[in-house]
Amino acid sequence: MGYDFDFSFLASYAPDLWHGVWLTLGMTFVSIVPGFILGTSVALARLYGGRWLAGAATCYVEAIRNTPLIIQVFWLFFGLSVLQIYIGSFLAAVIALTINVGAYTAEIMRAGFQSIPKGQIEAADCLALGPVQTVVSIQLPQAVERVYPALVSQFVLMMLATSIMSQVSAEELTGVAYMIQSFTFRGFEVYLVIAVIYLAMATLLRLVLMGVAQVSFPRRRRLGTPL
Amino acid sequence: MLGLTIEQLSYMLRGTGWTIALSLLGFVGGTLLGLPLALMRSSGSRTARLLSSAFVQIVQGIPLPVIMFVVYFGISIGGYNVPALAAAGLAMTLYSSAYLGEIWKGCIQAVPKTQWEAGECLALTPTQRFVNIILPQAIRIAIPPTVGFMVQIVKNTSYSVVIGFFDLTYSAKVLNNSTFMPFTVFTIAAVLYFAICFPMSMIARRFERRLQRT
Numbered sequence: 001m002g003y004d005f006d007f008s009f010l011a012s013y014a015p016d017l018w019h020g021v022w023l024t025l026g027m028t029f030v031s032i033v034p035g036f037i038l039g040t041s042v043a044l045a046r047l048y049g050g051r052w053l054a055g056a057a058t059c060y061v062e063a064i065r066n067t068p069l070i071i072q073v074f075w076l077f078f079g080l081s082v083l084q085i086y087i088g089s090f091l092a093a094v095i096a097l098t099i100n101v102g103a104y105t106a107e108i109m110r111a112g113f114q115s116i117p118k119g120q121i122e123a124a125d126c127l128a129l130g131p132v133q134t135v136v137s138i139q140l141p142q143a144v145e146r147v148y149p150a151l152v153s154q155f156v157l158m159m160l161a162t163s164i165m166s167q168v169s170a171e172e173l174t175g176v177a178y179m180i181q182s183f184t185f186r187g188f189e190v191y192l193v194i195a196v197i198y199l200a201m202a203t204l205l206r207l208v209l210m211g212v213a214q215v216s217f218p219r220r221r222r223l224g225t226p227l
Numbered sequence: 228m229l230g231l232t233i234e235q236l237s238y239m240l241r242g243t244g245w246t247i248a249l250s251l252l253g254f255v256g257g258t259l260l261g262l263p264l265a266l267m268r269s270s271g272s273r274t275a276r277l278l279s280s281a282f283v284q285i286v287q288g289i290p291l292p293v294i295m296f297v298v299y300f301g302i303s304i305g306g307y308n309v310p311a312l313a314a315a316g317l318a319m320t321l322y323s324s325a326y327l328g329e330i331w332k333g334c335i336q337a338v339p340k341t342q343w344e345a346g347e348c349l350a351l352t353p354t355q356r357f358v359n360i361i362l363p364q365a366i367r368i369a370i371p372p373t374v375g376f377m378v379q380i381v382k383n384t385s386y387s388v389v390i391g392f393f394d395l396t397y398s399a400k401v402l403n404n405s406t407f408m409p410f411t412v413f414t415i416a417a418v419l420y421f422a423i424c425f426p427m428s429m430i431a432r433r434f435e436r437r438l439q440r441t
Binding site for chain 2: 003062063065066067068069070071072074075078079081082160161162163164167174177181187188191192194195198199202203
């Protein structure tokens with residue numbers, strides 16, 4: 001194969017790549033917290049919400065989990081522009097990611113809540129804790145502890161999924177790559193570099209999130225207790 | 228109908244057909260590559276385990292659109308002008324083999340060790356033990372997560388839009404550009420995806436419950 005690899009674009013486009021990395025990471029971190037809160041609320045709604053609320057929560061989870069992210073993003077982004085609401089591609093991406101990851105988090109957290117022994121809730125009742133107190137200070141910490149590895153995997157997958165946001169003209173890493181290859185015609189090299197960067201980011205994100213767990217859970221050996 | 232003409236709707240249905248075709252291609256390819264991967268992941272050889280786990284780690288750490296681009300440009304620098312279907316099919320194969328290999332490795336390991344030992348006591352050769360004792364039990368465990376992952380495959384074929392493969396997402400994008408009715412067009416696309424994925428999700432869940440009961 002007489003192909004000369006040429007990675008010289010790396011020097012001249014390094015600032016653009018760096019910018020793309022930050023935008024990708026920014027999108028990820030900005031979506032994780034609201035996504036987690038949304039997912040946990042939906043999980044609670046499915047478990048304790050009564051018939052209508054639980055039904056609505058189930059519909060949301062199934063609708064999101066059975067359609068592709070890119071269709072959800074297009075629906076939101078192009079839909080809003082027809083309604084003449086302009087929120088910019090970053091905000092649109094974050095909203096879409098939050099709604100998307102919320103549905104997956106809801107399923108993970110539901111498994112977490114269901115895995116808590118009944119005795120814990122009864123004990124909380126005996127200590128005269130209210131329902132809100134029981135959820136917040138008894139159930140939530142234990143549930144998160146149990147499903148933490150699954151949550152980390154989901155958030156890493158979400159970071160990888162941000163790569164589709166270049167389709168709605170967000171200039172994240174994949175968008176930058178597309179820009180560079182259209183200037184240099186070095187598509188293969190550009191995307192090889194991008195692949196390595198994503199690989200590094202995925203590994204790093206996983207390490208950071210696992211590190212957070214080591215610090216924040218006192219019973220750290222219990223992390224990922226089989227359900 | 229719904230503000231779209233019959234031609235436009237049938238255009239989307241044709242896209243759906245290609246989505247299904249690419250999904251099948253990805254699943255078949257993923258199976259062909261994923262099976263040896265699962266065997267390597269659970270084999271006794273250290274090198275095989277290392278190589279296969281490196282492959283899985285690498286593929287799982289790269290976004291699918293980027294894999295699509297790498298494959299697409301990678302084939303074209305060889306001087307071949309490939310149809311997008313081939314590039315997308317190869318990318319889906321790589322992607323799904325990594326996940327399927329990992330799922331099936333788990334299923335093989337989920338068969339109790341005593342089964343291997345019992346096979347050994349009955350003087351079965353390693354191949355016989357694997358084919359006649361372990362595999363039938365592993366397959367039973369593997370069905371629910373495999374069907375579940377097929378849903379992922381169908382959804383993720385939508386990423387092939389980045390290399391210009393004509394599928395349901397692509398057709399919806401084209402229709403939106405020409406009609407300016409994003410809510411209608413993308414809702415129909417979502418409903419079509421849902422119609423393919425939701426039954427499979429339900430089947431996966433039913434198989435899982437049946438497995439838990441036994």
